[in-house]
Amino acid sequence: MSTHNTLKAQPRERVGKGASRELRRNKMVPAVIYGDNKDPLPIALNSKDITQRLHSGGFMITVFSIEVGGESHRVLAKDYQLDPVRDSIQHIDFFRITKGATLVVEIPVHFENEEESPGISRGGVLNIVRHTIEVECRASAIPENIVVDLTGLDIGDSLNISSIELPEGVKPTIDDRDFTIATIAAPAVLGEEPSADDEAPETEIIGEETEGEEEDADKD
Numbered sequence: 001m002s003t004h005n006t007l008k009a010q011p012r013e014r015v016g017k018g019a020s021r022e023l024r025r026n027k028m029v030p031a032v033i034y035g036d037n038k039d040p041l042p043i044a045l046n047s048k049d050i051t052q053r054l055h056s057g058g059f060m061i062t063v064f065s066i067e068v069g070g071e072s073h074r075v076l077a078k079d080y081q082l083d084p085v086r087d088s089i090q091h092i093d094f095f096r097i098t099k100g101a102t103l104v105v106e107i108p109v110h111f112e113n114e115e116e117s118p119g120i121s122r123g124g125v126l127n128i129v130r131h132t133i134e135v136e137c138r139a140s141a142i143p144e145n146i147v148v149d150l151t152g153l154d155i156g157d158s159l160n161i162s163s164i165e166l167p168e169g170v171k172p173t174i175d176d177r178d179f180t181i182a183t184i185a186a187p188a189v190l191g192e193e194p195s196a197d198d199e200a201p202e203t204e205i206i207g208e209e210t211e212g213e214e215e216d217a218d219k220d
Contacts, residue, residue, distance in 0.1 A: 119184035
């Protein structure tokens with residue numbers, strides 16, 4: 001993770017939709033810090049600064065130190081809202097974390113060495129089942145991504161979580177099955193139009209659905 005994770009903020013004296021609209025007009029983003037059995041702390045962040053942080057990657061897995069009112073709060077972004085038209089940040093929820101705390105976070109999956117996969121070299125297709133993996137880890141050791149090595153994989157092979165070497169102290173929250181992360185599928189072949197006498201083969205589509213949890217928080 002980056003070491004430059006300090007954000008400057010100012011406390012918000014007023015909350016509500018009207019106050020939030022006024023903040024946005026003044027190039028600020030309303031936010032709130034909650035958790036750790038403390039009262040929620042409404043804050044405002046510089047719009048340009050927080051937008052750069054959001055689009056630089058890893059925003060939801062970065063531990064920030066937010067300095068406000070002479071105090072520093074270690075937090076993790078739990079949710080944010082974007083304007084559906086302008087795509088600008090409307091509000092952010094931050095969750096307080098204590099030193100040594102264990103968190104549940106979604107880590108993006110990064111695939112490498114596609115050129116070392118015989119299946120892909122022969123025209124096979126990388127079928128990604130999970131773009132992220134939910135893991136439990138220490139707040140001080142959140143990985144930027146989980147690396148999946150495709151070396152040696154052929155058409156029809158599957159990559160399950162058991163074949164992935166996770167960083168020390170990181171474990172998947174799903175521990176009751178060896179779930180699939182990706183497969184190497186056979187390439188689609190364009191053939192001749194079937195004749196009327198040909199019997200159309202039956203196709204079975206098997207998919208895996210993932211369920212996620214969303215935390216509800218009061219929004220301005």
